[in-house]
Amino acid sequence: MNDLAPGPLTTAGWFTSWRFDVVGVVLALLLLVPYLWLLVQARRRGVRWPWWRIAAYLVLGVGTLLYVTCGVVGVYRQTFLWMFAAQVGVIGTVTPVGLAVGDPLRLLAAARGTKDTVVHRALQSRLGRLLTFPAVSFLLDLAGILAIFFTPYGDHAVRSSVIGTLLILQLLVVGLLYVLPTLGDDLLPEWATPPIRTFLAFLDGVADAVPGILVMTANSFLLPHFPGFSHAADALRGGLSHTMDQKYAGGALLAVAESIGVPMIAAVFIEWMRTDAEEARAADAELDRAETERAVTAATPSAAVDATDGLDDDEPATDQPWWLTDPRLADRFGKRDD
Incomplete structure (x- = not known):
């Protein structure tokens, strides 16, 4: 499939260039509708979900997915290699973080009144624990992005609708496998305390920079059959050479990885503070209960x-x-x- 942009990229095009992408819209609806339904069910049970979690899920999660598939990034993904790299970086890193901050697993438990759901059981199964184990999900994430730019996988994905769809699903699922346990509860082993999860978030930010650096410093064309490198795209590229386009692609990967690294660490740190506060409240309640029992015992006839x-x-x-x-x-x- 060769679907070059309809015209050269302009400043206004960042806001006005849109197209209907079936994959992006369907995925957005599959993520959005169940979440909204769970919000309604949780509210009927008396659970008021934090507004900032809803905002993160809708804007940072579903919103970024729509923007890089239907917005300007999706429009120019076959014209500029750095746009394709930006799409890979956002779907593999930013979108999963936004979805995970929305905490859909805890919302599901709140809506159903139990953690004994099909989704929870699947994640707690042997295969689920294997895939969400930090070392495994980390390697899957890193190897997947490297395979896009250092094997024919990326070349085929950018030119084929079927392989391109598989690529988007791979980036989204693998990203969630790493981010959901890091930002959530009960998916990691007991040794993965909040400080360990904070370190894992920091490690993910460092590791996500590796593909960008490798692409930026590569001496040969990594995607030689990229549609934007054809003569038909010369008039749309504004004189941007293929070499510089590839360097910009590495820079896009690096920029996206680092831009989401700090917010992810902050989200894990906030979760750490919340957990400590809950433990402190539980300890205070236990001390108050013990003190009350001693006072009652001392006051009895x-x-x-x-x-x-x-x-x-x-x-x-x-x-x-x-x-x-x-x-x-x-x-x-x-x-x-x-």
């Missing part, structure tokens, strides 16, 4: 009886301690009056 057990009721009151006035103990201390 039985405690008062135990404290005065064995004292002679006819013995006059005295200011001396009870262990000096008790007939059974006075001899031991040598303080009893004859």
Whole structure:
């Protein structure tokens, strides 16, 4: 498939260049409709979902997916290699982070009133735990992006609708396999504490920079059959050489990776603070409960009886301690009056 842009890229084109992309629209609807339905179900159960999670899911998640498939990036993905690289970077990195910040798994549990759902069981299965294990999902993510630019996979994906669709699904699924456990709960082993997840988010930001650096410094054309390198595209490229286009492609990968790296680390850090706050509240509640039990026990009549057990009721009151006035103990201390 050769679907070059209808005209040269202009400043206004960043906002006005749009096309209907079936894959992008269908995927957006598949992500959007169930999430909105879960929001309604959760609200019926009395759960008010945080607005910032909804905004992240809609804008950073679904919104970026639509923009890079139907917006200017999708329009020029076959004209400029750096646009294609930007699409790869956004779908593989930015969109999964936005979806994960929306916390669809916890929303599903809130809407159903239980974590025993098909999705949760699938992720907790042996295969699910294997795929979401940090080392496995990290390697899948890195190897997938490298394969796009250093094997014929990328060349075929940019020219074939079927392979291009598979590429988008691969980027989205593999990205979610890494990001969802990092930003969520119960998907990582017990040793993956919030500090460890913060480190994993930092490591992901560093690793995502590797493909961009390799593409930027490559000495040969990585996608020699890219449609934008044909003579038919010369009039649309504004004089941009193929070599510089490839360097810009590496820069686009690097810029996208680093732009989402800091927000992802911040999101994990906020989750860390939230977890610590919940643990602190639970500890305070337990201490308050124990203190209340001790106060109730000390105030019961039985405690008062135990404290005065064995004292002679006819013995006059005295200011001396009870262990000096008790007939059974006075001899031991040598303080009893004859």
